[in-house]
């Protein structure tokens with residue numbers, strides 16, 4: 129095992145620094161994973177813009193990795209060297225009230241990669257084995273990196289939080305890296321899907337991956353189209369994280385409808401008409417990440433071909449060019465970019 133590795137370090141400056149650092153040592157309950165690829169996410173971009181990380185810089189960012197096990201801690205029974213794995217972005221304690229009640233995304237002792245602990249924009253990472261999931265043979269290791277957040281988060285939103293059912297009429301606002309997979313998950317659930325976005329290319333992809341109707345609010349009024357085309361709207365997923373689109377989503381709901389907030393907004397949204405919520409039995413639901421215990425189900429959907437990965441990974445950058453990858457993200461280019469780290 130090499131003693132040194134390359135890593136992209138966040139020092140507090142919006143440009144990441146590539147440095148040589150020590151390969152992490154493996155504790156008894158941990159495995160050492162040689163990273164194959166790690167997705168580039170808006171959450172990382174948030175840190176670069178000044179949202180504080182729990183671990184003070186210098187810190188290695190990156191929380192959407194896939195890779196191969198290269199060393200196994202003495203106490204680990206469930207992994208072997210050579211296993212290909214997916215690492216969930218958030219590792220849970222397994223013993224707090226929320227973990228023991230099936231609400232692991234709310235774990236009070238959670239550790240997020242590239243936030244509480246060093247992340248995966250590096251050649252290696254050491255992580256507790258408890259929440260790590262094996263990737264079956266036949267899934268592409270590089271593209272599978274995006275499962276851990278961009279695919280798993282929509283699974284939780286659609287199946288656990290919204291409890292989508294066949295025949296539900298569902299609107300997705302924002303069809304970027306996460307929203308496009310809300311579309312795919314809704315298709316797997318058997319819903320009728322309306323996709324809303326300002327970019328034609330994203331609407332086109334949403335159509336290819338399962339949206340029945342697409343609406344660009346620059347050209348058309350979503351409310352008008354929905355009213356004239358569908359009997360009702362059961363579910364709205366807001367995947368932008370903006371009070372304006374949250375309001376748009378709320379206004380689209382039919383009686384009994386649910387608005388699921390998947391996008392994070394640091395701004396206050398005070399547009400809720402509580403009388404309407406009461407009288408129409410509306411629900412406003414938050415959705416955060418995905419419990420690691422559901423990752424096998426998420427991987428199953430990918431393996432069965434219900435979720436396509438290849439069209440979603442629209443760019444790959446080597447670790448040395450990670451700052452270019454963030455420039456593309458800032459420019460809103462592509463759906464999902466991955467940093468390829470060991471081989472390709």
Ligand SMILES: [Zn+2]
Nearest residue numbers: 169171192277
């Ligand atoms: Zn992410």
Ligand SMILES: [Zn+2]
Nearest residue numbers: 221224227235
């Ligand atoms: Zn916990």
